[in-house]
Amino acid sequence: MKRYKRIILVDDNETAIFLNRDVVKEFFSEIEVIAFTNSQEFLEEALKTDEWFSESTLVLLDINMPGLFGFDTLERIEEERDGEFEKFEVVMVTSSDLKRDNEMAQRFSCVMGYIIKPMRAENFMKVLKNTEVGKF
């Protein structure tokens, strides 16, 4: 199993954070888990926190959020942190099963997986295995 330094949960819904944290803790009980219910706050933090890009970091990112969408957030991060995605991995966790959203996710080099809510231990495991290969 891949080792991460930290896992970041971004979802505007607190219950989704609660659920995802529980699944994540099942696999990485000792790891630091940071949660954001606001994508704007997550973006601001990502733009100024170098460790997220120099140490192995996994982000579980929702798509449909008020104010700033998941993909818009990623676009901004990719713009500002050009080519720093060796250690910054993102998995989209969303209730959208739209083909359009899945295709959109694949366009981002840092996105390693796509999970439809509710996230379960099984599909999180599957995506973790895939991130080792580096694609979905």
Add this chain to the structure above:
Amino acid sequence: MLKRQIRNAKLSIDSLEGEWINLMSLVNNSYQNFDEERRLHQRAVDISNEELKEINHELEKQNDFLKSFNYGLAHDARNHTANLKGLIRMFYKYKNLEDREMIDAISQKLELSVNQMSSIIDGFLFLSSVENADEGIKKEIDPDALEEMIRLEIDYLLQGKKLDLQFEFDFEHLHYSPHILRVILVNLISNSLKFSRREVHTVIKAHIQLLSNKIFIQVADNGMGMNLEDQDSKVFRLFDNRNKKSKSKGFGIGLFMIKRILDKNQGEIAIESKLKQGTTVSIYLPFNRIEA
């Protein structure tokens, strides 16, 4: 004899000529009438085309609105259903582990999700009742009762979050639709909550005041705020009726409900916001004090 015949013939020709002239003027008249009628008709067609265009534009706008609203609701419903499924699975996991504390936490979240689900159903009902008199029912509103109703609705969103929610309702009696005031206040307050800042103690002020011919409703917070100078500001796009495609995405259904109320009641909205300082939303609804 011949002379007489010629004279008669001349008379006949004269009278024929007279009749001919009469006939011609008659024809001319009816041509003019016809032309006038044709012009009038064309004008009527032009006007009704113009009207149809306008109606069509209005319908298109409504259709876009309903589509977005519907999409928003369906998306939210889906999210909460996913949460419910996840919570139930989690519940069984911790039940087997006999973890009392977690089971309590899960139960709270279950209650929250069910409440959220039921507010979505309210949203669908709002959507279907928006064209009937439902929201138009006016009642005598008591400021304390209104405050209590809103606090109750906001309460389940708080989830133990600390918050200073202040109400300032500057009226003793008000004869108005409680439904409209409730939808506006609850949605503005929950938006303020959603965009609160972690580093400061959240203060939200809700204010209602009666002006000479308007109801003034304001909700101010000290939350994240936004950059309104951004031409692309989504809030403006949503409330700008000149904009054909007022984008829905990224908004809760709440702002849509407010927009719908404003459109229907010729209300106005003003938004002031500064990044990291907060947002103030002011709404004006026409209101006739005498009639009320």
